[in-house]
Amino acid sequence: MNHACVGRVSKREDVETMARQVLAGGVRAVARVITWLENREPVGTAVLKRLTSPERPAMVIGITGYPGTGKSTLLDQLIAAYRRLGKRVGVLAVDISSSLTGGAVLGDRIRMQRHADDAGVYIRSMATRGQSGGLARATRDALQVLEAAAYEVILIETVGVGQSDIEIVSVAGTVIALVAPGLGDDVQAMKAGLLEVADIVVVNKGDREGADTAVRDLREWCPHVLRTVAVKGEGIPELIAVIAEQQRLRDLAHTLS
Ligand SMILES: Nc1nc2c(ncn2[C@@H]2O[C@H](COP(=O)(O)OP(=O)(O)O)[C@@H](O)[C@H]2O)c(=O)[nH]1
Ligand SMILES: [Mg+2]
Structure with missing residues (x-):
């Protein structure tokens, strides 16, 4: 034989x-x-x-921003919100720089644990495989798998703000850049890169001093600037509404072109 x-x-x-x-x-x-x-x-x-591909394409949302800005906390809130709307939710947590961020992925797991038993939620960590280019490709492939498996909302979280993050979140229909007050220099740095690809800027930790200033400052750069307090779920319904509107306009533009 x-x-x-x-x-x-x-x-x-x-x-x-x-x-x-x-x-x-x-x-x-x-x-x-x-x-x-x-x-x-x-x-x-x-x-x-x-x-x-499914008949109705998935809504793909990229969330990026510096470690500690509250991406995973916000993500957890978005999962809950989309589940309440009856959507099946897939999450790709991409850790480009695990050596830099330490236990970021472990922390994320714990934060999103409450969704672990929910059959309508699939959470996947994408780990570093040498160069970030490979990770970007693997993430795109994984996205295609989740779409085929009929996840209706797919959230991609990336850690850090390097070129590879931009490459990864750019596959999303909506890109959200997350900032937190008190990270002034980081916000300046972001203006050069991330804000260019962001459709929506979210100033999280809206309960902290400096949130107002950050919102005002960023409005000069991006038309959609929202304030959230992710730990309390504040600003989430507004964010969901802005995402829906942004996707609607995008699809419309797509149909017309
Ligand atoms: N005060 C405050 N803390 C927050 C808020 N959102 C998240 N945090 C805290 O910020 C820390 C980092 O959050 P995490 O979601 O892990 O950030 P990530 O590294 O961007 O994923 C955690 O201790 C959160 O509890 C918020 O709106 N206000
Ligand atoms: Mg995180």
């Missing part, structure tokens, strides 16, 4: 079964395929080729 051939046949069955399970929204298949894609295994790419 030719083992190589047997191997190939079972792989092909794997590919078809996996693709079917992903399209049926199977969480275990989703997780496995994303791992294959992260590791650049050809079987992952083969599954990806068999995936079809």
Whole structure:
């Protein structure tokens, strides 16, 4: 018996079964395929080729900003809000610089733990694989898998504000840049890069001194500046509304072009 051939046949069955399970929204298949894609295994790419896009495209929201600004806390609130609207939510937490941010991902896990038993929520950490370019590609692939699995809202959180963050969040229909008061220099630095790709700027920690000044300052740069207190859920309904409006206008522009 030719083992190589047997191997190939079972792989092909794997590919078809996996693709079917992903399209049926199977969480275990989703997780496995994303791992294959992260590791650049050809079987992952083969599954990806068999995936079809859903009739209604997912709403993809990128959230970026410096560590500690409250991205994960905000994300947790957004998950809860979209779940109340009956949406299936997928989350890709991309940690580009785990060595810089220490236990950021672990902290995120704990913060979002309350959604762990919810079958309508899938949370995935995308870890560093050498260069950030590979991570950007793996994230795009994972996004495609989640879309095929019919997650209606997909949230991508990136840590830091490097070029690779911009590359990653740029695949999102809506990009949210998060800032917190008291990070004056960071806000200046962000103006050069992140604010250019941001559709919405959120000044989180609105309960802190300096939030008003930050909002006023940023309004000169970006038309959509909102203030939130993520720990208390303040400003979340307003943010959801602005995201919906921004996506609506984008889709309209897309239809007209
Ligand atoms: N005072 C205040 N603290 C907040 C707010 N949002 C988040 N935090 C806290 O800021 C810290 C960092 O939040 P986290 O969501 O992990 O930030 P991330 O690194 O950007 O993901 C945590 O201790 C949060 O509890 C807020 O609106 N106000
Ligand atoms: Mg975080």
